[in-house]
Structure formats: structure tokens, C-alpha cells
Amino acid sequence: MWVLGLMSGTSADGVDAVLVRLGGSSRRPRWRVSHTASIPYPDDLRRRIIGCGQGQPMAAAALLDMMEALTDIQAEAARACDPTGRAELVGCHGQTLWHRPPVPGRRGASWQALQAPLLAERLQRPVVFDFRAADLALGGQGAPLVPATDAALLGGVAGWRAVLNLGGIANVTLLPPRQGPDRHQPVRGWDCGPANTLIDLAVHQFSEGRLSFDAAGEWARQGCVDEAVIALWLQEPYLRQPPPKSTGREAYGAEDLRWRLDVLRERSPGLTAADALATLTAFSAAAVARDLRRGTPPVEVLVAGGGTRNLFLLDQLRQRCQGMVVRPLAEIGIGAMEREALAFALLAWWHVRGHPGSLPSVTGARGQAVLGVRANPPWQSRRFSVRGGARGAGVGEPP
Secondary structure (H helix, E strand, O other): OEEEEEEEOOOOOEEEEEEEEEEEOOOOEEEEEEEEEEEEOOHHHHHHHHHHHOOOOOOHHHHHHHHHHHHHHHHHHHHHHOOOOOOOEEEEEEEEEEEEOOEOOEOOEEEEEOOHHHHHHHHOOOEEEOOOHHHHHOOOOOOOOHHHHHHHHOOOOOOOEEEEEEOOEEEEEEEOOOOOOOOOOOOEEEEEEEOOHHHHHHHHHHOOOOOOOOHHHHHHHOOOOOHHHHHHHOOOHHHHOOOOOOOOOOOOOHHHHHHHHHHHHHHOOOOOHHHHHHHHHHHHHHHHHHHHOOOOOOOEEEEEOHHHHOHHHHHHHHHHOOOOEEEEHHHHOOOOOOHHHHHHHHHHHHHHHOOOOOOHHHHOOOOOOOOOEEEOOHHHHHHEOOOOOEOOOOOOOOO
């Protein structure tokens, strides 16, 4: 089956799309990526998304307009990736506006903005969306969801293997070895802390809005890292909390950046923008490196996400992950910006097959769940069975 995956992460910089052919068993699918595309958000839309996620007041009418604009960009990315309409199914993560992890006595919740019926109508294809809700209902974190797809698509090597995503937030998958005493250990995964969120916000502030990211990390490379401050920050409760855990821009956003910059200025009255960026970038790498040393360190770390373009961040990772091979995920056939879109294509395919997409070992949920909610094109509603199979087009049947 041809499936289209659409993903926009916490960096809120645009939509990545992947067209993939999936077949074989659900547990170990055969897969082949055919096309990819990326559509950036217009500057005004990105500002509105980030502002909403930072708690800025927004009228209901403005929120509705934003959700329609988000859906239009998703449709544009889908058409750019699949101009001939080969996809039979679409998996769309939507845009996270707010993520609230569970705490004792209260379930978690997560909001991914999307008008899925409108997207299904625009593309004339079934759309599977709202992937986090079922896991959250079972008491899980609802995130990260990609470890299950990493295990299915990549598998293990001789030792523990880490797959690291450097988006707005850094999250990691740990895949057990394919042989040896640990081969029966469960897949693990969690959100480590910030990757690009604080860096991007700081660049926007220091450039007075002219820049939205540190190209190749060159600005940070000109500064000096304050290791003492990093050591202090690594003692924060979230970073010391054992998995399962998840976080987002709600924790590592504009307010958090203001506090960190105040700490740096108190210690160094002559602090430069480059010094601040160097320390923030090194902090992201240090949080990941410490997490990777929980238990048995992995033999290799495969890195994906927009942070792979920040060469200073990658240098910091390599310095702090001594003894591990740190290399791009692209070296084994999945591009830096393809991994998560590919993951949501697979989660949508699992949805129509009734295959669980969550891992309690990662999210802490009470059990596994089939993830996602399905929206059919309105005019096709009667053609689709309640179970999810398409009577006319074969959607939901094994390819």
C-alpha cells in the first residue's frame, strides 16, 4: 500500500512529507520511500503557532483561522510529495500546540491542531490523525511515539542502538541488541529535554527577529561554553527524572529562556550573544549525553531532525558521547527530515490493520493501543467499512 506521512514537530517550522510503499508483516514491514517534500510555514503562521504554544491570548476566530491555515499547508505538502495521487492513505500528526504529561492523580493530554475532515476532503483520501489520545487515555505519556516505528523499520545491531531526534525537543529511542543477554529487553524511549527550542528562540531575540535559527551553529561556535552553568542546569528535576517522561515547548519556551539568560548574565556581566548560544547549544547536547549513559550506553547514535544542520550541536554531541559512534541516520537510508513523517505513515498503516502502535515500555501506559482516529473524505463515507477497510479501493487490506 502507498501511504503518505505528514509531520510537523515542536520547532514549528513547516511540514515534512514522505510517500512510502508498505507491505509484508506489520511487525517487520517491507518499506520503500518514493518521494519526499518539505513545505515551510509562512513567517506569520509560525509566529502565531509559537505564540499560541507560549500561552499568548488568541481569539476563537483567530484560532480557527490558524487551524485552517495549518490544514492548508498540510495539504500543500501532501500534493508536493504525491502529485499523481498514488497514496491510498494519509497519516498526519498535525501541529502540537500544547502537551501536558501525566502527573500523579491526573491523566496527561495533548493537542495536535488539524482539521482532519477538511484535509481528507482536500486530498480525497482517508486521513488518520490524533495519534496520542489512546495512549494518554491508558495513562501513558502519549509521547514519544516513534520508538515503536524505529523498532519495526530499523531493528538492532550487535549492541544497544540509539536513534536520536533533534527537533524542537530531543527525544531518543533505545533499541536492544539483536543478540546476547539483552536481546529480550524492551525498546525504550523518552524526551531528553530541549534540542532547538531554546537555541531558536535565542537567535530570534539576539537578531531582533531577522533570524530564526543558527545556520550550521556558526554563531554559537564563536562563543565560550559555561560548563559550570550547564552542570547546574543538569540538576533540574525533569532532567534527573527517570523515564517514562515527555516534555515540550511548554517547559522549554520563552519564559524558560528568559530565566536561563538571566542566570548567564548574573555570572558574566559581559556575556555576548555568541556565549549564550554556545552554552544553550552545549546544554542540549549535555542533556542528551547524560541520558544516553543511563544503564548500558549504546554503541552507536543515529541522529535525525533539523538539529543535524547545526554542526556545532553535533560537535558537542560527539565530544560528550565519547565511546559511542555518532552518525547521521541518513547513512542507513532514512533522511534527517524523513524519519518522523515515515513514522506517521507507518502508524496510519498499522491503524487500518488494527496493529498496536504504542509501547508501554516507552510511554508507561497500562497497555498497548491501536493509535489514531480516521477521517474519511465526506463523499466517500459510505464506501468505507466501520472496521476501516475501503470496499472499493482496498484501503485497510494487506497490499
